[in-house]
Amino acid sequence: MANLKLQGRTRAQESSSAIERMYITMRHLFNRGFYKPMGVSGDTLREALLTLRPEIYGSVAEEKVELNGLLYVIDRLPFGIEECRYINLTSDEGYKNSHFKVIVPPKRRRNCYRIDEEQMNIEVTRGRSEIYDILTHLTFLFIESHKIMNRVVINEQGNLTRDWHKLEKAVTSKKDLTKAEREVALTHTANILGRTFEEVTSVYDSFSCAENKERFLDIIYWLGKLAIEESIDDNKRIVTFSPVLRERLGHHIHGEIWANTIKRKLEELNLLDRPIHIISANMHSVMNTLYTPIALKTELKNKNVFDIYELLSDSKNDKLRAKIRKLALQKGMTYIEDQSGANINVQIFDTAQYEDCEYKDLIKDVEDNDKPVIIVMDYAFGEQAYETMDELLKPYITLKETKTHIDVKSISIMGKAGILEGGKGDIMIPSAHVFEGTADNYPFKNELKKKELEGHGIDIYDGAMITVLGTSLQNRDILKFFHDSTWNIIGLEMEGAHYQKAIQSASKLRGSISEKVKVRYAYYASDNPLETGSTLASGGLGTTGVKPTYLITEKIIEQIFKER
DSSP: OHHHHHHHHHHHHHHHHHHHHHHHHHHHHHHHOEEOTTSGGGHHHHHHHHHHOOGGGTTTTSSSOOHHHHHHHHTTSOTTGGGOSEEEEEOSOSGGGSSSOEEOOTTSOOOEEEOSSSEEEEEOOSOHHHHHHHHHHHHHHHHHHHHHHHHHBOSTTOOBOHHHHHHHHHHHOSSOOOHHHHHHHHHHHHHHHTOOHHHHHHHHHHHOOSSOTTHHHHHHHHHHHHHHHHHHHOOOOEEEEOHHHHHHTTSOHHHHHHHHHHHHHHHHTTOTTSOEEEEEOOSSHHHHHHHHHHHTHHHHTTSOHHHHHHHHTSTTOHHHHHHHHHHHHHTTEEEEOOOSSSOOOEEEEEGGGOOSSTTHHHHTTSOGGGSOEEEEEOOOOTTHHHHHHHHHHSOEEOTTSOEEOOOEEEEEEEEEEEESSSOTTOEEEEEEEEETTSOOEEEOOBSSOHHHHOSSSOOEEEEEEEEOSOGGGOOHHHHHHHHHSTTOEEEEESSHHHHHHHHHIIIIISOSSOTTOEEEEEEEEEEOTTSTTOSGGGOOOGGGGHHHHHHHHHHHHHHHHHOO
């Protein structure tokens, strides 16, 4: 038993060391300005990822190609990335004003541009966490591409298998494939990937998109093709970092512009002197919670409000969502579409204009000048949470050149996180954030309590949460250590410690906001990475996330309206 415990601890320590090596290496490569992912300079990254074997990347350390991990990564990288030999990470350098078409990955808000047949530019405006995220996914992609190459190259002369030639013929064919031709191509692809025909056909549709129905076949072909050219012709893929990106990183350029735009809008609306409540959330839950009871009175007659929220989450119900948004804009909501490059849109709610709601009794005796102003900011990404919150809480220099401290009464953070006990859709209420790889910890008094959220058919957990350097880098051994050790970690996410660091420095050290500022943190579980088949790569939450999202939102709004 002692040996088993020792092995588990050693494996967790080994994994933790691998994460640390990855981050040190990525910083070094960034400072260097370029590297070849499958060359000597990429060795450390590849070795660390293979040592780590993160849950999200499944069978990355095995000979067979990992399909769910590949789908997860492809959804977070720009369309066509597999065809590009040169990948250039840039700052916001004016490409949006060029003829290049912007490409936004389905599951990541970042602007990318296909410069030519061989080069993809990816704009990094959200700090170091975004660079780590991109490089980790690229490392996985390149490892998988060399697995394909190893399975199709027969000898040193570069002769290729029959399976590869058949796949190439299907991909380079100019005509649409029939069902029979597609199944023949998938049969050869299954051999190349070391997977069954059933496995490849089950993921085929998940890769398809409007631009390319046969995208799965294309991705496998291009990954293999570039890896073959690397191996036989020594034609290496290269990742570069633009000089402007290297110069700007860490200077809060985008965060400062973003925060000043919000404060300028508050000044224009004469809201700077009002009590301010900041919420980090998505762009629909607060708006829907405030305005659905008014905008959709007819629809609510025979339905529970959570049924309506579920309908609103369905992309088919655009008209219902538009109805709520239209009313919100008429009754106190101002929308700020981000132009700073931070990729964080913002809503401002002036509750003095909010008369016909179910919360009106809570503020009916409050003077208009004392009614809360709610600022909802879309999700930040990793370290960007510190940059944006730090800048938002700083004093503002008005148009009359006077320095104004904004009266921030509360800050609420809600979002998705991985859970280590329980399952998808459960709620976590943290009492502290611990920063992965360090002993840095940020305990706080959470205004949201477990008992307030109980009784709605959702399991609630409270305890410390860990802010990880990247969700895609966690493996079972590390997570089990977090959960079983005296840290008593209930879940993992990427922003909590960064937000709290900014809040504590602004309230307790710099005097930018009141020391009495109230904080609320709550997360709903997007996955349980300790459970096989329940990682992020297993798919989204679907409607499972609707009830916990709105339950948390309702409790946050109730507390804001009750505060004096």
